Each structure stands twice: as structure tokens, then as C-alpha cells.
Amino acid sequence: MEREAIVQLRNVTKKIGLKTIIDNVSFTIGKGKVFGLLGPNGAGKTSIIRMMVGLSSITSGEITIKGASVRRDYARAIKHVGAIVENPDMYKFMSGYQNLLHSARMLPDVNRKRVKEVVALVGLEKSIHQKVKTYSLGMRQRLGIAQSLLHRPAVLILDEPTNGLDPAGIRELRDHLRQLADVDGTSVIVSSHLLAEMELMCDEIAIIQEGKLVDVRSLQDMIRNDAVDATVTFEVNEVENANALLANAFPTLPSSVINDTLRVQMSKDQIPTVISALVHAGISIFQVKTATPTLEEKFLQITRGEYSA
Ligand SMILES: Nc1ncnc2c1ncn2[C@@H]1O[C@H](COP(=O)(O)OP(=O)(O)OP(=O)(O)O)[C@@H](O)[C@H]1O
Ligand SMILES: [Mg+2]
Known part of the structure; x- marks a missing residue:
């Protein structure tokens, strides 16, 4: 698939x-991708x-959005961006729709038709005429996303969007973001x-640790590479x-005998x-059994510094 760079960080x-x-x-970050920044607090x-x-x-390096430099050409770069970084400004005494x-x-x-579109996109049709002060956290979150999508940004940036959401809310958010990426071609961070x-x-997913980029992997790669260092147990x-x-x-190949089985580290x-x-x-x-590290184990290895990319 063609890979159009929408957001680019260079030596930032x-x-x-x-x-x-x-x-x-x-x-x-390519067009229509959901890109994750993963790292501990x-x-x-x-x-x-x-x-x-x-x-x-930016102290040094360059960030470009659709080719426009955030540093040198801020207005042109930022018009492609919708973001929720800190709590979005909402008037709580007004309805979501009025906001x-x-x-x-x-x-x-941006006309009323677009307002309706974004409301539908985040699934807020039912409560959009209620006052924001009556909204749950998940509803506010969706309203914030709707607001940041009004100008049809090529890039949507959400810092810790699942914070405070329940599992159902997280799932819905995930579905909305997936739809935005797949259907509208929005790049989501x-x-x-x-x-x-x-x-x-x-x-x-980009894994960040102590300000450094440890690894960027497509999820497919991560799953495939999990097989690289498998622990294989033979019953013989x-x-x-x-x-x-x-x-x-x-x-x-490191091998050992554990519990009467032969255990060997090797690639698939x-x-x-x-x-x-x-x-x-x-x-x-x-019997032959293969255990591959889960992504969770891998992430923990990476953040403990046991793993080098
Ligand atoms: N204004 C500031 N002055 C000094 N240090 C700062 C400032 N802002 C952030 N830092 C430091 O930069 C580092 C990265 O902070 P940042 O908030 O980006 O982390 P984070 O990955 O978003 O963490 P969290 O998961 O807790 O949100 C931390 O060590 C933090 O203390
Ligand atoms: Mg943070």
C-alpha cells in the first residue's frame, strides 16, 4: 500500500x-493510520x-504536518490538526450542540451540516441537546472529539484518550477512531x-522511554517478531x-533440562x-510446545532495558 507521510518527526x-x-x-505517520505513543509515566x-x-x-529537529513545518509555518501545519491535549474548553451551562x-x-x-456529521460520528445524537454539565466523562470525551473534528483535520491527536473511560467506553472510542482512520483516512495519534x-x-506503536524512542513497530511486525525468540519445550x-x-x-542455542523436558531458545x-x-x-x-513472549512481556522487557531493538 502506498504510504503517504502525514506527520513526520525528524530528530526532535x-x-x-x-x-x-x-x-x-x-x-x-502514514495516512489513515492509528499511531500509538506508548510509554510509562x-x-x-x-x-x-x-x-x-x-x-x-521544539529545541531542535523538525516536525512537519502534511509537509508544513510546525516551527516555521505553524498556521499552515496546525490547520490540519485536531487535538485534545488538555481538557477541551466547553461551556458546561450550554448544550453539547450549542458548544x-x-x-x-x-x-x-464549518456549517450546521458538518456539526451534525461530527455528532453522528461520535454517536452523541441522543444527548447532544442536553447541557454539558449533565454529561458523563465518556460523553464529554466524545464531545471533545467531535469538536476537534469539526474542521475535518487530516490528523487527530488525543493524549491518553481512554483515561477514566469504562471498558464499554474504551471500546466505543476504539471503534470511532478505527472508523475515522479507515473511512475518512484520518491519521490518529x-x-x-x-x-x-x-x-x-x-x-x-512507538515505544518511548525516558524521552527516547526505543522502537516503532507495526502491530503485524510485533506479532510476527514475537516468534523470533521462542522457548520451545520438547517432551522426549x-x-x-x-x-x-x-x-x-x-x-x-541455549538449551536446558527442566522438569524432565528439554527447553530450547530458538527462532521459529x-x-x-x-x-x-x-x-x-x-x-x-x-510433544513440542512453543511459547512466545506476549507483547506485554516484550513491552516490560523493553521498559526494563532488557531488550534492544
Ligand atoms: N515544564 C516542564 N519542566 C520540567 N520538566 C518537565 C516539564 N514538562 C515535563 N517535564 C518532564 O518531562 C518528562 C516527560 O513528561 P511527560 O509529561 O511528557 O511524560 P508522559 O509520558 O506524558 O507521562 P504520563 O504518562 O505521566 O502522562 C518528565 O520527566 C517530566 O517531569
Ligand atoms: Mg502525559
Whole structure:
């Protein structure tokens, strides 16, 4: 598939005083992708987003949105962006609809028809004429998204959008974002410290740790690469012999005997070779089990610094 870069970060660094908050971060976000910034508290997710939307300055490097530099051509860059970074401004004594009309009036080319469209997009039709002060957190969240979508941005940026939402709310949000990306071709950027959530929501995930980009992976890659370092457990007769044989034939593969089974670390494509060597040596194999690390384990490894990309 053609990959049109909508958002691009090149060697972005942010320093506050002597502290480097964001350190030389580069990545590209394609059209119609849901892109996740994943990292523990204090990793720098919000700092990256604040620079993207011009809420904070970029110390060095470059952020472009549809080719326009946030630093040098802010007006042209930001017109493609809809974002919720801090709590969106809403008048609580007005209805959701009145709030949207109010915002629409400040935007060129946004009419009532568009207001209706965004209300439908976030599924707020039923409560849009209620006062915002009666809204639940999830409803406010959706109203905020509707507001940020009014001007048909190419990029929607949401900092920790699932914060405070219940599982049903998170699911709905996910469906809305997926629809925006797939149907409207909007590029969506979300942040979170929860891998499981990002895994369900995103096409690509950038892992941030202490201001540095540790890894960017498409979700497909992550799932595929999980097989790379598999732990394979063989149930065999003559387990000690089998272990000695492997140590001899494949000295680079860590193997051990645990609970009368032979445990070997290897990549998936090595499994047939190892099986065939065991069979040739006259060892009977009763069972082969492959355990691959989950994304969660991988993320924990990455954030503990045990894993290098
Ligand atoms: N104005 C500031 N002055 C000094 N340090 C700051 C400032 N803003 C952020 N930081 C530091 O930058 C680092 C990254 O913070 P940031 O808020 O971007 O993290 P985060 O990934 O969004 O975390 P969280 O998951 O808690 O929202 C932290 O160490 C934080 O203390
Ligand atoms: Mg944050």
C-alpha cells in the first residue's frame, strides 16, 4: 500500500533547562493510520504531543504536518490538526450542540451540516441537546472529539484518550477512531501507558522511554517478531541425551533440562532443523510446545532495558 507521510518527526529534541525531555526522536505517520505513543509515566508522550500541536517549543529537529513545518509555518501545519491535549474548553451551562455551534462559528467552512456529521460520528445524537454539565466523562470525551473534528483535520491527536473511560467506553472510542482512520483516512495519534490497550487500538506503536524512542513497530511486525525468540519445550525419551546432542549440534542455542523436558531458545524457523536432528539421533519426540513472549512481556522487557531493538 502506498504510504503517504502525514506527520513526520525528524530528530526532535526538547530541552528544559539542562534536562533533555525528548531526545532525538524521529518517526513517520502514514495516512489513515492509528499511531500509538506508548510509554510509562514521565516517558515524554505528552511532551511530544505538545510540540506537535505547538503548545511547546521544539529545541531542535523538525516536525512537519502534511509537509508544513510546525516551527516555521505553524498556521499552515496546525490547520490540519485536531487535538485534545488538555481538557477541551466547553461551556458546561450550554448544550453539547450549542458548544459545537460556538466552535463552528470560529472556523471557516464549518456549517450546521458538518456539526451534525461530527455528532453522528461520535454517536452523541441522543444527548447532544442536553447541557454539558449533565454529561458523563465518556460523553464529554466524545464531545471533545467531535469538536476537534469539526474542521475535518487530516490528523487527530488525543493524549491518553481512554483515561477514566469504562471498558464499554474504551471500546466505543476504539471503534470511532478505527472508523475515522479507515473511512475518512484520518491519521490518529493516541498516547497511553497501557500496552494491551494500544495493541487493540493501533496500527503502529512507538515505544518511548525516558524521552527516547526505543522502537516503532507495526502491530503485524510485533506479532510476527514475537516468534523470533521462542522457548520451545520438547517432551522426549532420553532427555539428558537429547540435551547433550543439541549442545553439540547447535552450540549457539541455549538449551536446558527442566522438569524432565528439554527447553530450547530458538527462532521459529530453526524448529524443523532441531526436530530433524533429534529424530535422526533416534530420539522419540512425544510433544513440542512453543511459547512466545506476549507483547506485554516484550513491552516490560523493553521498559526494563532488557531488550534492544
Ligand atoms: N515544564 C516542564 N519542566 C520540567 N520538566 C518537565 C516539564 N514538562 C515535563 N517535564 C518532564 O518531562 C518528562 C516527560 O513528561 P511527560 O509529561 O511528557 O511524560 P508522559 O509520558 O506524558 O507521562 P504520563 O504518562 O505521566 O502522562 C518528565 O520527566 C517530566 O517531569
Ligand atoms: Mg502525559
